[in-house]
Amino acid sequence: MNIPFTAQLINMCAALLLLIAFAMLSQRRILSLINLFALQGLILSFSTAVVAYTTSQHHLYTSAALTLLLKVIVLPLILHRLIRKLNIKWDVETMFNIPTIMLIGLALVVFAFNLAAPISQMAGTVTKSTLGIAMASVLLSFLMMITRSKAVPQVVGFLAMENGLFFAATSATYGMPLVVELGIALDVLVGMFILGIFFFQIRVAFDSLDLKHMEKLKED
């Protein structure tokens, strides 16, 4: 095996991202979920910086710094504040039992790896082999959003999905143009604020953050 050391480092980060995606999927507590999300952001930022160093693409340094600022510091802080204000630190109910979810997750990973194999053969980047992992983490975050009934874990799942997309962009094409990235970062931040306000509205309306209540269209 003769992969350069930096590529090995990126592969390692990719593996850790997948590990965290699974940890999030199996996590019962909201507080740990947010900490895991911050850790995911940290690894993402580190791997982006390594890609920037390897390929001397300077705009990637900016996106690494942006990731660090936004996803490791600002968003977890907002989320921590939110759950403190909403007073919801306790266990999260999942729709299925966790081993079933993990098994579905495993099937998703196999699917994503197979899907990414022909694409990554065409890509000419150093990080082409991590594309499968990036797709897997997008799908896993999606699965997390589907299997949670409470609002906050769904939002964490959404943010984690954005992390996965970012990683996919980095590994397939060395990142999107800076303007697009700035736009997405702003979108996520604003989305977070709006969702934060929504949480309070949902709780006022239904006395709970369980989104099952929103499935009914008519009052009984």
Place this chain on the structure above:
Amino acid sequence: MSYTALLFQAVQNVLVLLAAPLLLGWITQCRAWLQNRTGAGVLQPCRNLIKLFHKDAVLAHNASPLFRATPYILFSCMWLAAALVPVLATDLPLSPAVDVIALVGIFALARVFISLAAMDIGTAFGSLGARREMLVGFLAEPALLMVLFTASTISQSTSLITIVETLAHKQFVLYPSMAFAAVAFLMVLLAENARIPVDNPSTHLELTMIHEAMILEYSARHLALVEWASALKLLAYMTIGIALFAPWGIAESGDWGALPLALLLLFSKLLLGGAGLALMETLSAKMRIFRVPEFMGTAFLLAVLGLLTHFLLETTT
């Protein structure tokens, strides 16, 4: 096979025998420190063993020969397992006889015998413990095998010696799949050695104990052998972990000069690992027995993911 290699094997056999109670004592001592207690000292398991060997054994009236033979079988299985893992050097004459799959088989053999012996007397606790042990065991075994297969696919061999030589003595490579395997292995280690999230080694509360429930009927030298065997099992698992995930410093075959350094490194790794284990046990609470399948299922899934990532990331041609 040279005489030096034989000498080496003999040294390792004695070393693991002595190191196992000390490691257990060190972990207990660390836990005591973390809980603001003075602790009984690192030598306490040794003192316990000596005390137990001086007592007269008491056997139940309806104990069969199986019950009496089990401590000896258990002890020899665990001693063999601990002697097979390369801890100091990769030049072990016994090791080619057994690869990782057979090693898992040795652990399984010991588990079958202890469970049979626990059910032999016919007490309620014995069969309760045996059933729980088999539950944990049958979930932990595939996870352990998958972890070992991940290491085997990297080194293209199921022999532990070859695995260690590939990981420690070839060019340094980061293996992402080993990150998954390490987490899975840690979970298996905790479950198999009756450590805290799965079983509490120091409990005698009926509802929670697994390992203790099985050995309640043993006394004196039999109990000493069983206790020693579980210390050896812990040591064997720790050394397998070291061999797979931090093998640097294990001496190459025929390299006598590297031996003192290997010994020093081994002891510092064991000290660190023991302290880490104690920290983890202090920080986590024992989980419900019904959560154990979930815990072990996660370990298995992580090990499978390790294999998958190996094929995705590390087999680029």
